[in-house]
Amino acid sequence: DAGVTQSPTHLIKTRGQQVTLRCSPKSGHDTVSWYQQALGQGPQFIFQYYEEEERQRGNFPDRFSGHQFPNYSSELNVNALLLGDSALYLCASSLRISGGLSSYNEQFFGPGTRLTVL
Amino acid sequence: GDSVTQMEGPVTLSEEAFLTINCTYTATGYPSLFWYVQYPGEGLQLLLKATKADDKGSNKGFEATYRKETTSFHLEKGSVQVSDSAVYFCALTADKLIFGTGTRLQVFP
Numbered sequence: 331d332a333g334v335t336q337s338p339t340h341l342i343k344t345r346g347q348q349v350t351l352r353c354s355p356k357s358g359h360d361t362v363s364w365y366q367q368a369l370g371q372g373p374q375f376i377f378q379y380y381e382e383e384e385r386q387r388g389n390f391p392d393r394f395s396g397h398q399f400p401n402y403s404s405e406l407n408v409n410a411l412l413l414g415d416s417a418l419y420l421c422a423s424s425l426r427i428s429g430g431l432s433s434y435n436e437q438f439f440g441p442g443t444r445l446t447v448l
Numbered sequence: 449g450d451s452v453t454q455m456e457g458p459v460t461l462s463e464e465a466f467l468t469i470n471c472t473y474t475a476t477g478y479p480s481l482f483w484y485v486q487y488p489g490e491g492l493q494l495l496l497k498a499t500k501a502d503d504k505g506s507n508k509g510f511e512a513t514y515r516k517e518t519t520s521f522h523l524e525k526g527s528v529q530v531s532d533s534a535v536y537f538c539a540l541t542a543d544k545l546i547f548g549t550g551t552r553l554q555v556f557p
Binding site for chain 1 (some may be wrong): 452537547
């Protein structure tokens with residue numbers, strides 16, 4: 331079992347550019363959540379995808395968007411990059427339980443993508 | 449809104465010392481509480497959890513008790529090792545995971 335994988339590992343962009351980050355969930359998981367972790371801070375919830383739809387969203391602008399594919403993998407897109415978007419972006423996968431919220435289940439985190447915006 | 453407050457680090461200890469990392473929370477409902485650990489260069493790993501008041505989570509010698517009366521979930525370990533050096537995050541779930549800012553633990557031989 332490969333666990334949660336993310337690509338790329340590192341990325342350098344300039345202000346105004348667009349970026350796409352990718353995540354493959356742990357085998358058997360159907361829900362993917364994305365987090366932004368600024369240097370020296372705890373992860374901040376961006377959004378969560380289940381059944382190819384955004385189910386929950388944190389306090390992030392519309393520049394942050396995502397997608398989930400039929401194989402449960404997911405992408406995070408950020409448009410019009412700002413210097414403040416520089417962070418470690420974490421993907422977490424879990425298995426949604428019937429009638430419950432996936433956030434109550436253990437979330438398995440990937441190693442993250444380090445995004446630097448110059 | 450819901451939030452988590454952790455003691456600031458770094459916490460610096462000698463091997464075999466006793467560890468306490470304080471965590472308090474604010475929540476309108478009855479959240480589940482978690483401790484995650486982040487080793488250098490790695491992703492977050494769940495260390496332990498507690499889902500209701502008075503529950504004690506434990507793993508790898510670490511323990512934390514869900515104290516509803518003091519809204520706390522302090523992490524403890526009786527004897528730390530150099531390999532415990534990492535950043536520790538307290539977190540809660542309401543409808544999503546909310547993390548504290550993290551506490552860096554440095555253990556020296």
